[in-house]
Amino acid sequence: MPTNRQIVLDKRPTGEAEAGNFRLVTSETPALSEGQVLVRHRFLSLDPYMRGRMNEGKSYAQPQPLGEVMIGGTVGEVVESRSPKFTAGDQVVGMGGWQEFSVVDAGQPGALRKVDDSRVPLSHYLGAVGMPGVTAWYGLNRIIEPQAGRTVTVSAASGAVGSAVGVLAKARGCRAVGIAGGAQKCRYVVEELGFDACIDYREHGDAGSLSRALKQACPDGIDGHFENVGGMVLDAVLLRANAFARVAVCGMIAGYDGQPIPLTYPQLILTNRMRVEGFIVSEHMEVWPQALAELGELVGSGRFRPRESVAEGLEAAPEAFLGMLRGRNFGKQLVRIS
Amino acid sequence: MPTNRQIVLDKRPTGEAEAGNFRLVTSETPALSEGQVLVRHRFLSLDPYMRGRMNEGKSYAQPQPLGEVMIGGTVGEVVESRSPKFTAGDQVVGMGGWQEFSVVDAGQPGALRKVDDSRVPLSHYLGAVGMPGVTAWYGLNRIIEPQAGRTVTVSAASGAVGSAVGVLAKARGCRAVGIAGGAQKCRYVVEELGFDACIDYREHGDAGSLSRALKQACPDGIDGHFENVGGMVLDAVLLRANAFARVAVCGMIAGYDGQPIPLTYPQLILTNRMRVEGFIVSEHMEVWPQALAELGELVGSGRFRPRESVAEGLEAAPEAFLGMLRGRNFGKQLVRIS
Numbered sequence: 001m002p003t004n005r006q007i008v009l010d011k012r013p014t015g016e017a018e019a020g021n022f023r024l025v026t027s028e029t030p031a032l033s034e035g036q037v038l039v040r041h042r043f044l045s046l047d048p049y050m051r052g053r054m055n056e057g058k059s060y061a062q063p064q065p066l067g068e069v070m071i072g073g074t075v076g077e078v079v080e081s082r083s084p085k086f087t088a089g090d091q092v093v094g095m096g097g098w099q100e101f102s103v104v105d106a107g108q109p110g111a112l113r114k115v116d117d118s119r120v121p122l123s124h125y126l127g128a129v130g131m132p133g134v135t136a137w138y139g140l141n142r143i144i145e146p147q148a149g150r151t152v153t154v155s156a157a158s159g160a161v162g163s164a165v166g167v168l169a170k171a172r173g174c175r176a177v178g179i180a181g182g183a184q185k186c187r188y189v190v191e192e193l194g195f196d197a198c199i200d201y202r203e204h205g206d207a208g209s210l211s212r213a214l215k216q217a218c219p220d221g222i223d224g225h226f227e228n229v230g231g232m233v234l235d236a237v238l239l240r241a242n243a244f245a246r247v248a249v250c251g252m253i254a255g256y257d258g259q260p261i262p263l264t265y266p267q268l269i270l271t272n273r274m275r276v277e278g279f280i281v282s283e284h285m286e287v288w289p290q291a292l293a294e295l296g297e298l299v300g301s302g303r304f305r306p307r308e309s310v311a312e313g314l315e316a317a318p319e320a321f322l323g324m325l326r327g328r329n330f331g332k333q334l335v336r337i338s
Numbered sequence: 339m340p341t342n343r344q345i346v347l348d349k350r351p352t353g354e355a356e357a358g359n360f361r362l363v364t365s366e367t368p369a370l371s372e373g374q375v376l377v378r379h380r381f382l383s384l385d386p387y388m389r390g391r392m393n394e395g396k397s398y399a400q401p402q403p404l405g406e407v408m409i410g411g412t413v414g415e416v417v418e419s420r421s422p423k424f425t426a427g428d429q430v431v432g433m434g435g436w437q438e439f440s441v442v443d444a445g446q447p448g449a450l451r452k453v454d455d456s457r458v459p460l461s462h463y464l465g466a467v468g469m470p471g472v473t474a475w476y477g478l479n480r481i482i483e484p485q486a487g488r489t490v491t492v493s494a495a496s497g498a499v500g501s502a503v504g505v506l507a508k509a510r511g512c513r514a515v516g517i518a519g520g521a522q523k524c525r526y527v528v529e530e531l532g533f534d535a536c537i538d539y540r541e542h543g544d545a546g547s548l549s550r551a552l553k554q555a556c557p558d559g560i561d562g563h564f565e566n567v568g569g570m571v572l573d574a575v576l577l578r579a580n581a582f583a584r585v586a587v588c589g590m591i592a593g594y595d596g597q598p599i600p601l602t603y604p605q606l607i608l609t610n611r612m613r614v615e616g617f618i619v620s621e622h623m624e625v626w627p628q629a630l631a632e633l634g635e636l637v638g639s640g641r642f643r644p645r646e647s648v649a650e651g652l653e654a655a656p657e658a659f660l661g662m663l664r665g666r667n668f669g670k671q672l673v674r675i676s
Contacts, residue, residue: 052609230604230605234604249604249607249608250608251608252604252605252608255605260602261604261605262600262601262602262603262604263600263601263604264598264600265600266568266572266587266590266599266600266601267568267590267593267599269587269614269615269616270587270588270589270590270616271390271616272616273615273616273617273618273621274615274616275613275614275615275616276607276613276614276615277607277611277612277613277614278607278608278609278610278611278612278613279611280611283611
C-alpha cells in the first residue's frame with residue numbers, strides 16, 4: 001500500500017492559530033477490509049469552520065482531537081475498492097481530511113459520493129457545488145427566504161459561500177450587495193459574479209461609516225443578510241435593516257481567535273421585528289440534493305464561475321489555511337494534493 | 339357633555355423620562371356624531387411600549403405626537419351611544435388613552451370590544467386577558483414554540499406579560515423559570531403563579547453571576563426565552579441556551595432611556611443554532627381570538643390570578659408610569675380613573 005502523508009493537529013491555538021499548531025506525519029495506508037475503498041485525494045478543501053474545531057471549548061461540533069488527521073472535505077479518485085458500490089477510477093467527494101489518501105467505509109451513508117458531471121471541474125465539488133454552496137443555499141432559501149425585488153446583503157462576498165449567496169439571490173430576482181475586503185475582490189464580486197454592488201469594508205473604520213456606505217448601496221434598505229463575519233459588519237447591517245428583515249448567521253470569523261464581537265444594537269431586532277438565526281448545513285441534509293442540483297446547473301451552464309485559490313501540495317495546507325483566516329485567499333481556498 | 343381631564347405629552351425625554359414630560363389639561367367632551375359612543379374610563383393601562391413612543395426616533399410605531407393625549411389601553415363603560423352596536427352600560431375595552439372619557443367611532447374595526455365574562459374582573463382585560471396576555475401568548479406559541487418537558491425562561495416575570503408567559507408555559511408542560519427584581523416578586527412568581535423557580539437579578543452584579551444562577555435553576559439548560567428586559571439578562575440567558583433555543587424579543591426595557599445594551603456574545607446564536615426574533619403583538623391580530631379565549635379561561639377558572647398595581651386617579655398616571663419603568667410596580671400597572 002502507498003505511503004500516506006498526513007497533517008495532524010499538534011497543539012491547540014492560544015489566540016491566533018499558527019503553523020506550529022499542525023504537524024506533518026507519514027504513515028502506511030492500511031490494507032482494505034471488506035466494504036472499504038482507498039481514495040487518492042486530488043483536492044483538499046480549507047474552510048473557516050475548521051478554526052472552531054481547533055479549540056477545545058463547547059461548540060456545535062466535537063473539537064478536532066489532538067494528534068489525529070485534521071478534518072476536511074476532499075475530492076479524489078478511487079484507486080482500490082473492496083465495495084460493490086465503487087470501482088477504481090470513480091471520482092468521489094468525501095471527508096478525507098488533510099492527507100494524501102483515505103480509507104473509507106463505503107457502506108456508511110453519505111461517506112462517499114460519486115460525481116460525474118463533466119461540465120463541473122472536480123474541485124468545484126468542494127466549493128460552489130459542495131458544502132459551501134449548499135450552505136449558501138440553505139441560509140438564503142430557508143432562513144432569509146428572499147422575495148424578488150428585495151435586497152440581500154452578504155459578507156465575505158467573494159468567498160466560497162458568499163459568492164454562491166449572491167449568485168442565488170440574483171437568480172431569485174433580488175438586489176444582491178456584497179461586502180468584501182479590498183478593491184480587487186469587490187470588482188470581482190460585481191463584474192464577474194454579477195452582484196449589483198460591493199462595499200470594501202477596509203475603507204471603513206467603524207460601523208457608522210460602513211452603514212452609510214450600505215445606505216448608498218441599498219437605497220431601499222436591507223431585507224435579508226447572510227453573515228459570515230460578524231462584528232462591525234453585522235452592526236452596520238442592522239442599522240440599515242428593514243422591518244421583518246432576516247439574518248442568516250453562518251459564520252462569525254471576526255471572533256474566531258477569541259476577540260470580543262459584541263452586537264452593539266440588539267434593540268434593532270425588536271424595533272425591526274427581525275429574525276436572526278444561526279445554522280449549520282450538516283444538520284440539514286434533506287436540502288442537499290435539491291441545492292446541489294441547482295448549484296450544479298448554475299456552474300455547469302457557466303452562469304456561475306466560482307473563483308479558487310489553490311495551494312500546491314499537502315505541506316502547503318497550514319499556511320494556506322492561516323492565510324484564508326486572514327482573508328488572503330480569493331474565492332474558494334483549496335490545496336492540490338496530487 | 340362632561341368635562342374631560344386628559345394627560346398629553348408635553349416634551350420628549352432626553353435620557354430618562356420624567357414627570358415634566360407630561361401635562362394635565364381639561365377639555366369638554368364633544369357632542370357625539372352618528373356612529374360614535376362616549377366611554378367613561380374605569381381603568382387605564384400603563385405599559386413599557388409607551389416609553390418608546392415618547393421618543394422621536396425611528397421605531398416600529400409612530401411617535402406619540404406632542405400636545406396630544408397619551409396613547410393607552412382602557413376599559414370602561416359606555417355612557418352614551420349613537421351606534422347600534424353599543425348601548426349605555428356596556429363594558430368595553432379600547433385604546434382610549436390617558437383621559438377620563440373618550441369618544442369612539444364604533445364602526446372602526448377593533449376600536450371597541452364588548453366584554454362580559456362575569457368571572458373576569460374588568461381590569462384584567464388590560465392585562466392577562468388583554469394586550470399583555472396576548473403578547474405572552476404570541477411570543478411563547480409562535481416564536482418559542484415550546485415542547486413539554488423543555489425549559490422556558492422569562493424576564494420581568496412578575497409583570498403583566500411575564501406572568502402570563504410562565505402560566506402558559508406551565509400549562510404546556512414546560513419548566514418555567516422567571517427572572518425578576520427583588521425577593522418579594524420572586525416569591526410571588528413561584529408561590530402564586532406556579533413557576534418552578536425565579537431568580538432575583540438584583541443579587542447578581544454581572545451576566546456571569548446571573549448565568550451561574552440560571553444554571554442552577556435550569557439544570558437541563560434553556561430551550562426558550564421570552565425577553566422583556568435585555569442587557570445583562572439576555573447575555574446571561576444566551577450563556578445557558580441549548581442547541582436550537584429560541585428567543586422571543588418582546589421588550590428591551592434596559593435600553594429604553596438610550597443606555598447601551600450590547601449583546602456580548604452574538605456568536606452563541608451561531609454555535610447554538612438559535613433563532614432570535616422580535617415581534618409586536620399588534621401586527622398579529624389573527625391570534626387574538628384564540629389567545630384571549632385561552633387566557634380568559636385561565637383567569638376565569640382561577641388558575642391564573644394576575645397581580646395588579648393600581649394608582650388612584652388620572653393625575654397619578656405619570657408617576658405610576660415612571661415607577662413602572664424603574665420596576666417599582668408589582669404585576670400589571672393600572673390607573674383607576676373612575
